[in-house]
Amino acid sequence: MDTVDRSARPAGTVVDVGLGVVFAAGTAFTAFMLATSWGGASWAFDLAVSLVVGALAxxxxxxxxxAAVAGVAVAGAATALSLAADLPQEPAPVPALAMAVLxxxxxxxxxAGPAAGIAAGGVAVVALTWLSGPTGVTTIATAALxxxxxxxxxxxLSGGGRP
Known part of the structure; x- marks a missing residue:
């Protein structure tokens, strides 16, 4: 058995089910909050980003x-688009958590090489988030990453991954 294969371990399944519940609840809550505060269809963009990055996670x-490369790329593109189009700030809490998981x-x-590149991409996304100023979203994204x-x-290093 490969020790990094989460699907072969029941604990990995439990973690994935828990993440799925957190992603679904967080996405629904964020969509509701955006619909009531920003109004209109402002929630739709975040909903799409949350679903894609959450599914990739x-x-x-x-x-x-x-999945990690695509998730970081989607979060980065969403962050840049939210800055350019004056949409609600991205990555919102669910995409930020999903990106951190990835x-x-x-x-x-x-x-080490691919892992460092993905980590650098995540840092770049969070740095891009800070261009819109310090908010709760930037704090959550920074803490998650x-x-x-x-x-x-x-x-x-504890033996749960690649040697």
Whole structure:
């Protein structure tokens, strides 16, 4: 059995189900809050980004490293678009958490080169988020990525990832 294959372990399934519940609840709550505060269809963009990046995070074990690359790219594109089009700030809490899961998982399981590139992409997305100023969204995105940058290597070194 491959020790980095989460699908072969019941604990990995429980983690993925828990993440799916958190992603679904967070996406619904964020869409509701955006609809009531920004009005109109402002929530639709965040809903789409949350669904895509969240789905990629849940598929991270099957499409390594492509899920991580795609998730960071989608979060980055959404962040740039939200800045340019005056949309609600991205990455919102759910895409930020999903991106952190992708980055942490990449650091834990991939070779050093690809893992470093994915981590650098995540840092670039969070840095881009800060261009719109300090808000709760920037704080959540920064904290989530910082957690991934600490937990990914810690799990790797503890034997839960690639040697």
């Amino acid at each position: 849940l598929l991270r074990g099957r499409w390594r490293p492509w 980055v942490g998982s990449a650091i834990r399981t991939l070779r 910082a957690g991934a940058l600490v937990l990914g290597p810690a799990l790797r």
